[in-house]
Amino acid sequence: MTTLPxxxxxxxxxxxxxxxxxxxxxxxxxxxxxxxxxxHGRLLVGGVSLAELxxxxxxxxxxxxEAEVRERCRTYRSAFPDAGIHYAAKAFLCRAVAHxxxxxxxxxxxxxxxxxELAVTTGFPADRxxxxxxAKSPRDLETALRLGVGRIVIDTPAEIARIxxxxxxxxxxxxxxRVTPAISAGGHRKIRTGSEDQKFGLSLRDGxxxxxxxxxxxxxxxxxxxxxxxxxSQITDVKPYLVAVRRLVGLMxxxxxxxxxxxxxxxxxxxxxxxxxxxxPSLDLTTLARRLxxxxxxxxxxxxxxxxxxxxxPGRAVTGPAGVAVxxxxxxxxxxxxxxxxxxxxxxxNPRPALYxxxxxxxxxxRHSPADPERVTVVGRHCEAGDILAEDVPLPADVHPGDLLxxxxxxxxxxxxxxxxxxxxxxxxxxxxxxxxxxxxxRETLEDLRVRDVGL
Numbered sequence: 001m002t003t004l005p006x007x008x009x010x011x012x013x014x015x016x017x018x019x020x021x022x023x024x025x026x027x028x029x030x031x032x033x034x035x036x037x038x039x040h041g042r043l044l045v046g047g048v049s050l051a052e053l054x055x056x057x058x059x060x061x062x063x064x065x066e067a068e069v070r071e072r073c074r075t076y077r078s079a080f081p082d083a084g085i086h087y088a089a090k091a092f093l094c095r096a097v098a099h100x101x102x103x104x105x106x107x108x109x110x111x112x113x114x115x116x117e118l119a120v121t122t123g124f125p126a127d128r129x130x131x132x133x134x135a136k137s138p139r140d141l142e143t144a145l146r147l148g149v150g151r152i153v154i155d156t157p158a159e160i161a162r163i164x165x166x167x168x169x170x171x172x173x174x175x176x177x178r179v180t181p182a183i184s185a186g187g188h189r190k191i192r193t194g195s196e197d198q199k200f201g202l203s204l205r206d207g208x209x210x211x212x213x214x215x216x217x218x219x220x221x222x223x224x225x226x227x228x229x230x231x232x233s234q235i236t237d238v239k240p241y242l243v244a245v246r247r248l249v250g251l252m253x254x255x256x257x258x259x260x261x262x263x264x265x266x267x268x269x270x271x272x273x274x275x276x277x278x279x280x281p282s283l284d285l286t287t288l289a290r291r292l293x294x295x296x297x298x299x300x301x302x303x304x305x306x307x308x309x310x311x312x313x314p315g316r317a318v319t320g321p322a323g324v325a326v327x328x329x330x331x332x333x334x335x336x337x338x339x340x341x342x343x344x345x346x347x348x349x350n351p352r353p354a355l356y357x358x359x360x361x362x363x364x365x366x367r368h369s370p371a372d373p374e375r376v377t378v379v380g381r382h383c384e385a386g387d388i389l390a391e392d393v394p395l396p397a398d399v400h401p402g403d404l405l406x407x408x409x410x411x412x413x414x415x416x417x418x419x420x421x422x423x424x425x426x427x428x429x430x431x432x433x434x435x436x437x438x439x440x441x442x443r444e445t446l447e448d449l450r451v452r453d454v455g456l
Contacts, residue, residue, distance in 0.1 A: 029278045030361065031408045032065040032322055034432075041368040043406065046432030050326050050406050051366035053430055053437060059328040059404070060345035060427040064411055064440065066100060067433055068322035073104035076314060079289040086130055088270050088315025089115045091412035095122045096431060096440045097319065102128075107150070109313050113143035120147050130176075130267075130313070134201075141166055145173065153178050153228050153267075155201060157208070160215050160222070167221040175216060176228040176267060177202060179209045181247045183231050183240050201229065204251060210258075217259055226265025226308060227251060233316070236273035236281040238288050242295045244268060249299035256305065266296070267311035274320050276409045277361040283317070316412035323411020325350065325427075326365070327389075329403040330381065338392075339376040341399055346380015347387045348421040350407075350414045360390045366404040369396035378405065382422050415441075423449055 028035050036044045043050050046065045054061055076085045086107035089098075093110075098119045101108060107128040110116045120126050127150040133140060134155045141159075144152055145166055152163060153176045167173045180201035202209040216224050227248050231240050245268070252263050275282045292310065300307045327343035334340075352358035362378055373394035380387040390407070399405075418426045425444030430437050 027278065027363075030275050030280075030321065032068040032324070033071070034065055034067055039368070041364060041366055043363075043365045045324055046437075047435030048432040048437045050324065051404055053432075054326045054328065054366075054404055056437075057428055057430055057439070058443065059326055060343075060349055061326050062349075062410060062415060062427050062429045063324045063326065063437075064097075064319070064429055064431050065322045065324075065433070066096075066431050069097065069100050069319055069411075070104055072314075072318045072322065073101060073106050075285065076312070076318070077105055079285050080310065080312060082309070084265075084267075084309060084311040086128075086311060086313045087318055088313045089119065090416060091315030092319045092323070092414070092416045093118060094429060094441050098122045098124050101318075113137070113140045116140075116143055116147060116149065126150065130311075132178075150174065151176050151225060154212065154216065157202070157212050157215065160212065160219065164219040164221050169221070171221050172223065173221060174223045174225050176226050176265065177209060177213055177216065177224065178228045178230070179204055179248065179251065181229050181231075181244050183243055183247075204247060209251065210254065213255060214259070217261065224261070224263065226263045226267060226311075228267040228269065228311075230269030230313070231271055233271045234273040235271045236283050238284070238291050241268055241288065241292060245292065245295045246299050249296070249303055249305065252308070253303035253305055262306065264308050265311060266308040267313070268292070270313035270315050270317070272312075272314050272317040274317055274409065277359055285317075318412075320409050320412035323409070323414070325407045325410035325414065327362075327405050327407070329399060329401050329405060331401055332399060339374060341376045341378045341395065341405070342381060343378060343389065343405060344381055345427065346382045346389060346424075347384060348380070348382060348424050349418045349427050350389060350410070351417050351419070352413055353388050353390070354384070354386045355417075360393075360407050360409070362390050362393060362395070362405045362407040364396055364399060364403060365406045369398055371396040371398040373397065374399075381424070420444065420449055425449060 032045050034046045045063055053063060084107055086109045087101045089108055089110045093115055099122055102124050108119055108124055109130040109132055111132045126148045129149050130151045130153055131144045131149045132153045151174050154160060155178045178201040180203050202212050216222050229244055231244060248266060256262050272283045297307055327345045329341055330344050331342040347354050374397040375392050376395050377388060378390040380389055428439060428443040429441040431440050
């Protein structure tokens with residue numbers, strides 16, 4: 001089975017691009033592997049012209065390469081053949097993505113009743129779903145129990161009694177415990193979740209995790225199947241995961257010694273980093289899988305434990321590099337200090353630059369420009385100075401209103417975090433595969449926004 005890197009760039013052994021259509025790796029390395037460049041600036045993804053999609057669906061429009069999503073699912077299955085792979089729905093979820101992930105043999109992790117119901121009503125098996133959340137609502141828990149979710153990940157002591165009571169005498173629910181192993185990892189402080197003093201999980205250091213585990217084991221309705229942790233997002237180094245393995249296996253050994261229980265599962269979460277621009281680092285999935293297996297075997301042998309079933313939860317590493325956002329230029333403004341290129345989207349469909357300072361590499365599509373590149377700042381249409389999509393990036397100096405810009409690596413945490421700020425509707429999502437396109441999620445219209453406003 002072919003194994004692709006998490007960046008989306010082709011490597012030896014990856015499926016080749018068509019002869020005569022390939023562009024240099026440094027320009028298309030973070031684009032879907034099906035991307036081809038043709039004369040006159042024509043760029044195809046999945047055999048479909050991005051400019052033609054912009055013409056038929058309007059802009060902004062999000063394009064999702066089905067082949068890339070499926071191949072990345074298969075890459076995880078190949079790298080972790082004996083593990084549970086659960087796609088993190090918070091990265092991006094729609095019915096089609098749930099269907100693709102299920103067909104490729106992955107499980108799912110969700111964070112709300114909304115994500116859970118969408119997946120299950122699409123046909124996703126509830127017993128292959130993990131339910132997360134640091135503050136699960138009564139509706140969340142009722143939905144999870146009603147639909148028969150596979151695991152509920154306990155994030156706070158208060159959930160233990162609530163879940164046990166909701167399950168009822170004679171009922172049964174499998175649970176895990178989310179632990180914070182005091183490891184700081186991730187691309188930005190706002191997405192580091194394995195360290196102390198933040199809202200997720202139960203601390204190993206102060207004994208809260210061990211106390212919660214003892215309480216769970218006293219509830220006959222609850223079956224503790226394993227330990228969960230999530231260190232953060234955009235992690236490109238293997239080492240934090242290895243440290244987590246050692247600390248969590250140590251906890252599992254203490255549980256065995258104190259309670260006579262050997263837990264069968266260890267969930268290391270996700271956070272696998274990808275490249276958003278050519279040349280950026282990404283997590284080497286093959287190395288991660290190899291070293292995790294070795295560290296887990298070594299730690300378990302030292303503790304006298306059987307090796308638990310490993311679970312990982314990739315999200316952006318599956319859908320991120322499969323997505324492309326296409327915008328139309330509305331205005332170009334030159335000041336004494338820089339040039340602003342304003343497009344018809346912005347922070348309402350991609351809040352990541354405003355939230356985390358995320359950096360992207362947009363490019364002109366739909367025409368060939370003979371002009372030299374100029375450093376510009378691509379901004380959105382919203383009434384915020386921070387509505388910046390890409391700062392200090394090279395675009396042809398003759399970019400003008402009406403041009404199309406395409407931004408790769410747009411398949412995760414764009415539309416899942418989108419809003420209707422300024423009453424600008426969210427863009428549609430179009431899937432491409434083998435030269436065909438189909439609408440997955442329609443554009444949010446002014447009528448959609450108006451009908452929610454029921455007061456006067």
